[in-house]
Amino acid sequence: MMGLVWNCRGLNNTLSPTIPKLRALIGSKCFDFMFLIETKRNASSIFPMFRSYGFMKHFGVDAVGASGGLWVGWKREARMSLVMACKNFIILLVEKYNGLLWYLVLFYGAPCSHLRTPVLLELEKWMDNCKHPFLIVEDFNQVDMECDKVSKSQGPIRGASFFNMWKIRNELIDIPFKGPRFTWCNNRKGDERVYERIDKALGSRDWLSFFPDSGIKHYPIQISDHAPIEVNLQLVKNDGKRPYKLDAWTLDNEECLERVRSAWGQRDVGSPSFQVARKLTRVRSTVKKWAIDKRDEWMGKWDDFDKRLEEGMNKAIAGEGDEMYTRVNDEVKDFAKAVSIFWRQRAKVKWMVD
Known part of the structure; x- marks a missing residue:
């Protein structure tokens, strides 16, 4: 847990x-x-x-x-x-x-x-x-x-x-x-x-x-x-492979939907049921790759902020000045605001109640 x-x-x-x-x-x-x-x-x-x-x-x-x-x-x-x-x-x-x-x-x-x-x-x-x-x-x-x-x-x-x-x-x-x-x-x-x-x-x-x-x-x-x-809590360590779950936010993203349309629209040969199965497999792998790449793009920035914030905190605690920590913390706030504006503009369903 x-x-x-x-x-x-x-x-x-x-x-x-x-x-x-x-x-x-x-x-x-x-x-x-x-x-x-x-x-x-x-x-x-x-x-x-x-x-x-x-x-x-x-x-x-x-x-x-x-x-x-x-x-x-x-x-x-x-x-x-x-x-x-x-x-x-x-x-x-x-x-x-x-x-x-x-x-x-x-x-x-x-x-x-x-x-x-x-x-x-x-x-x-x-x-x-x-x-x-x-x-x-x-x-x-x-x-x-x-x-x-x-x-x-x-x-x-x-x-x-x-x-x-x-x-x-x-x-x-x-x-x-x-x-x-x-x-x-x-x-x-x-x-x-x-x-x-x-x-x-x-x-x-x-x-x-x-x-x-x-x-x-x-x-x-x-x-x-x-x-x-x-x-x-780590009560029990589970080394089994967990199935990938698609986050709900991906379904509200126009770029993701366009990838789905493109993958589904490709021509397949065979019986109707075989064609549908091939399309579903292709859509699943396409959306999964897109979602992982997009998450890595966003999360990579958050991870970098965390590393630099920790470095800045250590410098401040060691008496080397708090300039780095203050600067990076301001960058985090600016980036977070940009992310917030991005989702408010792109999402079809408003995910926050004003």
């Missing part, structure tokens, strides 16, 4: 660069669920954006004005069901094919330290009565170790003592990560820039015994002030 979680800081703008980046991430992996924080819009309006990617089950907490908002979407085969929700977390019950039941807690910690404590205590009450293993994922808004923060200011980390005692008291274990260390940046320049690791995953001891190879991947911080996070 794989999931994508991101404090995206807003889906309320039709030309937001966040949306093309999300669609690129979803298109690159076969995610079973996606959790978005600070959507800044009504939950019901988010589903149409990602329906074509298979997230047919969904739940959300509406934003209040232009702040807050949570949304989670999952595929039917993920076998998830809603247990409870509030403005700070959503809890899903997950049923695996082998009969294992466990909880996925999608968490959003209060930005202010004095408001985080009541939320953590509320979650602790639930954990005390929890009968199954559980995993808590995403934005805790809390640094718990000095090595997880880079800032010119020195001194004790506010809230760290309580947060660490809360983890110990509830026997929570940090899930290992790979990728850039830091998941949040205040996006200021020079000595005012701050990096922190506040997006993470914590598992109960019994959950780790079922998912010993689980891990999370930090993408570089971009567009939002948070990094997208990939959650990978």
